[in-house]
Amino acid sequence: MTTILPRKDVVIVGLGWTGAILAQELTDEGLDVLAIERGPWRDTSTDFNIGYAQDELRYAIRRDLFLQPATEAMTMRNNLSQTALPMREYGSFLPGSGVGGAGVHWNGHTWRFFNTDFKIADNLTQRYGADRVSELQLQNWGVESAELEKHYDKFEYLAGISGKAGNINGQIQPGGNPFEDPRSREYPLPPLDMTYAPTLFAEATRSLGLHPFPTPAANVSRDYINPLGIAMGQCTMCGFCERFGCANYSKSSAQTTILPVLMKKKNFEVRTDSEVLRIELDASGKNARGVTYVNTSGEEFFQPADMVLLCAYGLHNVRLMLLSGIGQPYDPNTGEGTVGRNYCYQTNAGAQVFFDDKNFNPFVAAGALGQTLDDYNGDAFDHGGLDFVGGAGINCIPTNGRPIQTRPTPPGTPRWGKDWKQATVNAYKSTLSFSAQGSSYPTRGNYLDLDPTYKDRFGRPLLRVTFDFPDNDIRMSNWVSDRMEEIAKSFGAKQYVNTRRKKGWDSVPYQSTHNTGGAVMGEDSKTSSVNKYLQSWDVSNLFVIGASAFAHNAGKNPTGTVGALAYHTADAIRQQYLRNPGQPLVSA
Amino acid sequence: MESHSLKRPTRRVFLSSVAMTLVAAGAGPALARSFSGLLPWQEGVANPPLQVRPGGWLFLTPEEVATMEAVVDRLVPADDLSIGGKEAGCVVYLDRQLAGTYGTSGRLYTSGPFLPGLPTQGYQAAATPSQRYRAGIAALNAFTRDAKGGKRFAELSPEDQDALLKEMEAGKVALPNKVDAKGFFNLMLSNAMEGFFADPIYGGNKDMASWKMLGFPGARYDYRDHVSKHNQPYPLPPVSIAGSTDWMAK
Numbered sequence: 001m002t003t004i005l006p007r008k009d010v011v012i013v014g015l016g017w018t019g020a021i022l023a024q025e026l027t028d029e030g031l032d033v034l035a036i037e038r039g040p041w042r043d044t045s046t047d048f049n050i051g052y053a054q055d056e057l058r059y060a061i062r063r064d065l066f067l068q069p070a071t072e073a074m075t076m077r078n079n080l081s082q083t084a085l086p087m088r089e090y091g092s093f094l095p096g097s098g099v100g101g102a103g104v105h106w107n108g109h110t111w112r113f114f115n116t117d118f119k120i121a122d123n124l125t126q127r128y129g130a131d132r133v134s135e136l137q138l139q140n141w142g143v144e145s146a147e148l149e150k151h152y153d154k155f156e157y158l159a160g161i162s163g164k165a166g167n168i169n170g171q172i173q174p175g176g177n178p179f180e181d182p183r184s185r186e187y188p189l190p191p192l193d194m195t196y197a198p199t200l201f202a203e204a205t206r207s208l209g210l211h212p213f214p215t216p217a218a219n220v221s222r223d224y225i226n227p228l229g230i231a232m233g234q235c236t237m238c239g240f241c242e243r244f245g246c247a248n249y250s251k252s253s254a255q256t257t258i259l260p261v262l263m264k265k266k267n268f269e270v271r272t273d274s275e276v277l278r279i280e281l282d283a284s285g286k287n288a289r290g291v292t293y294v295n296t297s298g299e300e301f302f303q304p305a306d307m308v309l310l311c312a313y314g315l316h317n318v319r320l321m322l323l324s325g326i327g328q329p330y331d332p333n334t335g336e337g338t339v340g341r342n343y344c345y346q347t348n349a350g351a352q353v354f355f356d357d358k359n360f361n362p363f364v365a366a367g368a369l370g371q372t373l374d375d376y377n378g379d380a381f382d383h384g385g386l387d388f389v390g391g392a393g394i395n396c397i398p399t400n401g402r403p404i405q406t407r408p409t410p411p412g413t414p415r416w417g418k419d420w421k422q423a424t425v426n427a428y429k430s431t432l433s434f435s436a437q438g439s440s441y442p443t444r445g446n447y448l449d450l451d452p453t454y455k456d457r458f459g460r461p462l463l464r465v466t467f468d469f470p471d472n473d474i475r476m477s478n479w480v481s482d483r484m485e486e487i488a489k490s491f492g493a494k495q496y497v498n499t500r501r502k503k504g505w506d507s508v509p510y511q512s513t514h515n516t517g518g519a520v521m522g523e524d525s526k527t528s529s530v531n532k533y534l535q536s537w538d539v540s541n542l543f544v545i546g547a548s549a550f551a552h553n554a555g556k557n558p559t560g561t562v563g564a565l566a567y568h569t570a571d572a573i574r575q576q577y578l579r580n581p582g583q584p585l586v587s588a
Numbered sequence: 589m590e591s592h593s594l595k596r597p598t599r600r601v602f603l604s605s606v607a608m609t610l611v612a613a614g615a616g617p618a619l620a621r622s623f624s625g626l627l628p629w630q631e632g633v634a635n636p637p638l639q640v641r642p643g644g645w646l647f648l649t650p651e652e653v654a655t656m657e658a659v660v661d662r663l664v665p666a667d668d669l670s671i672g673g674k675e676a677g678c679v680v681y682l683d684r685q686l687a688g689t690y691g692t693s694g695r696l697y698t699s700g701p702f703l704p705g706l707p708t709q710g711y712q713a714a715a716t717p718s719q720r721y722r723a724g725i726a727a728l729n730a731f732t733r734d735a736k737g738g739k740r741f742a743e744l745s746p747e748d749q750d751a752l753l754k755e756m757e758a759g760k761v762a763l764p765n766k767v768d769a770k771g772f773f774n775l776m777l778s779n780a781m782e783g784f785f786a787d788p789i790y791g792g793n794k795d796m797a798s799w800k801m802l803g804f805p806g807a808r809y810d811y812r813d814h815v816s817k818h819n820q821p822y823p824l825p826p827v828s829i830a831g832s833t834d835w836m837a838k
Contacts, residue, residue, distance in 0.1 A: 041621060041623060041628060043627070043628070043629060045629065045634075046629065046630075046633055046634045047634075049634050049636070050809065051634075051636060051829070052636050052637055052829050053809075054787075054806070054807035054808075054809055054829065055637060055787055055789075055829060056785075056786060056787070057782060057786035057787060057790055058637060061782060061786075062689075062690065062695070063695075068695040068696075069695065069696050069697035070694065070695055070696060070697060070698070073697035076708075076709060077709070078706075078708060082706065083703070085703060085705045085706075085709045085712055086697050086699070087697070087709070087710060088693075088696050088697045088698065088710065088711060088712065089695075089696050089697075089710065089711065091710060193812075193815045193816055194815075194816075195815055195818075196818035196819055199818060234812070236809060236810035236811065236812055237810075237811045237812060237815050238808070238809040238810060238811065239811070240809070247809070248809075259627065260627055263623065263624075263625075263626060263627040263628070264625065264626060264627065265625075266624070266625055268624060269622060269623065269624035270622070270623050270624070271620060271621070271622045271623075272620065272621050272622075272623070273620045273621060274620045295620030296620050297620070358819060359819050359820065359821060360819075361811075361814065361820075361821075361822055363804055363805060363808075363811070363822075364811040364814055364815055364822070401804055402804075403785040403798060403799065403802055403804050404781065404782055404785045404786060407785075407802075415757070415777060416662070416663040416664070416753075416777060416780075417662065417663070417665060417750065418665050418667055421664070421665070421667065421669050421670070421801075422669065424802070425669055425801055425802060428802045428803065428804075429802075429803060453701065454699065455699065504708055505708060506707070506708040507708055507709060507710055508707075508708070508710045
């Protein structure tokens with residue numbers, strides 16, 4: 001039996017970064033907002049407790065704060081000819097769970113995408129011709145950098161991002177990223193003090209004529225009071241960032257930047273440990289009536305609402321749309337349909353440089369404390385004589401020295417025994433690592449749908465991920481790896497090793513929790529699920545917010561753009577939608 | 589503030605605009621809760637780790653203990669750099685892990701059908717870690733009894749133990765009962781490394797032996813005074829979640 005609850009103005013599915021931003025903005029508008037969160041309530045003092053936050057086994061290996069596969073798994077295969085099987089343990093990517101979502105245990109790299117990303121199809125076709133991109137399913141996002149600038153700015157000031165601007169209103173700034181699009185003002189905080197490895201990396205790459213700059217970080221470099229009046233404390237470089245909650249109120253998250261204000265509002269409520277089963281539509285199929293959810297006792301509730309905002313992790317947004325029959329599921333054989341379309345990932349590669357005479361103290365670290373160069377990223381360089389499009393940010397961001405996982409050894413070292421131990425001790429402090437975070441471009445065959453065999457604990461089909469690295473992206477990553485080899489060689493160390501990206505995406509080793517697309521934004525309702533304001537083309541009172549909206553993935557971490565899109569959506573709802581509720585903001 | 593320990597939150601709880609229903613710690617699975625009107629905080633719900641204390645075995649049998657102590661002493665041998673895996677407590681660590689959620693795959697997706705997968709699809713068998721150890725150790729000792737003159741693994745010379753472990757690592761040995769030697773080796777290796785490098789609170793890494801060996805300061809949590817001291821050794825010894833063993837009665 002389903003209990004029918006009193007109506008709310010807005011119901012939000014998932015209380016992470018985007019849910020908290022939308023809730024904050026729409027409660028300011030006077031709306032009565034309810035968030036329904038699958039995982040538990042989490043707060044800093046209880047759940048990221050400074051007495052035991054530094055527990056690598058519990059948080060990094062057993063992944064205490066993450067979505068557990070027992071709660072929801074996904075199936076995977078590399079292509080249509082394979083049978084997808086469940087990822088019984090998440091490996092390649094690690095979705096979050098609970099209040100704050102994956103924003104609790106991220107590293108904090110906070111980027112703006114290039115304008116050439118948002119206009120990717122136009123830009124690459126005009127610059128290199130249609131043939132160059134014919135193997136890809138590239139499409140414009142329907143927005144441009146200039147339009148998103150104020151929303152990026154708002155997110156960066158909310159989160160107290162530490163960095164150095166590279167371009168303020170068209171003026172290139174020394175020490176910043178010269179390839180970025182114009183921003184209206186400096187970052188709210190200066191860069192973090194640099195550790196040794198990124199300092200050395202910056203010197204080496206600068207002498208090669210490249211343009212390193214401090215990575216924009218959501219680990220605050222100074223004490224900070226954000227525009228909502230919430231105070232954050234200076235990052236202590238503890239080296240327990242990614243996979244961990246921050247016990248110091250130093251890493252930006254919903255907990256440290258929004259919830260103390262949001263939770264005090266009488267017109268906001270969150271129900272935790274409650275999982276939304278589906279969005280309910282009216283008879284026309286063009287309006288959401290609300291959501292059905294189940295609590296931990298197995299009781300079902302129908303929560304009516306005038307608006308539904310899908311703010312879960314991007315992959316879960318897509319699954320909930322498919323489970324609710326919203327939009328046309330994407331068909332990889334015909335290229336038709338929108339939901340599940342343009343699933344993308346990240347095309348990463350790595351390099352390690354082994355020194356004899358250096359001590360990098362790898363444990364002195366923060367999740368985003370390091371140096372990046374964009375010389376080989378996106379379309380910041382000319383691809384005219386090359387056989388690929390896209391690129392990678394090169395990052396020297398040593399995030400930790402946690403010894404269960406971070407024990408580099410030179411190639412040829414055994415994995416155990418006396419020689420292993422000696423090599424491990426020798427390399428622990430004296431290895432410099434850097435990496436390429438490569439773009440991931442859509443193809444017809446990479447997509448998301450519902451698995452025909454495997455079910456979750458409520459009997460609903462699991463999400464099926466069909467993905468392999470496109471040939472274009474492999475060529476891109478190889479070319480970038482050649483550039484990394486030039487950098488690695490320039491250190492003059494005793495040894496270096498390059499780890500190149502190969503075909504055959506492997507779901508086991510960790511790579512990146514940057515899963516994008518599946519409910520992409522765009523200009524055309526035939527090739528996108530949501531319009532430029534992330535409003536569903538099919539169901540006008542439904543907005544789908546997150547990296548699910550990315551029409552492709554850039555060589556950058558997604559959270560900055562996710563935050564900007566959340567504010568972009570909130571602004572459109574406040575300024576436009578509420579004047580004419582239930583109507584499309586863009587005509588299909 | 590209301591506090592409910594009932595398994596079923598009432599509808600009234602959901603409808604109350606400032607209701608905050610909380611569940612007493614340890615009352616079983618987390619229950620649905622509603623929060624509004626204040627930032628909820630409750631005493632006594634933090635969940636610190638429990639200190640593993642050596643003494644007795646919760647999962648492993650005496651023969652399994654003897655086998656695994658021999659294995660971890662080859663994976664992490666005692667030398668000038670550190671104590672060995674056995675003395676460090678790697679088997680105590682393993683025993684407690686296997687007796688808990690890890691041993692039963694409690695966090696994982698364990699629904700069928702179980703089909704053979706591709707390497708890119710990860711582990712697809714139904715057996716849990718505790719089942720794999722039970723079967724794997726038995727198979728290992730059955731193999732050595734047959735192939736090594738009636739001896740169990742622990743009774744072999746260190747050289748013979750190393751040779752056999754290398755063959756398992758390379759997948760060059762066929763263990764009885766269709767035990768996947770390479771897969772079982774990798775499981776033992778990853779658990780031994782976890783035990784050796786994890787916080788000592790979990791039973792391994794005795795006296796922070798591995799952290800002292802590497803120079804990892806452990807749970808210090810604040811390095812602001814050292815961040816700009818490039819290429820200089822960090823001066824302080826490690827601490828664990830439980831502090832330092834130097835401070836405790838032996």
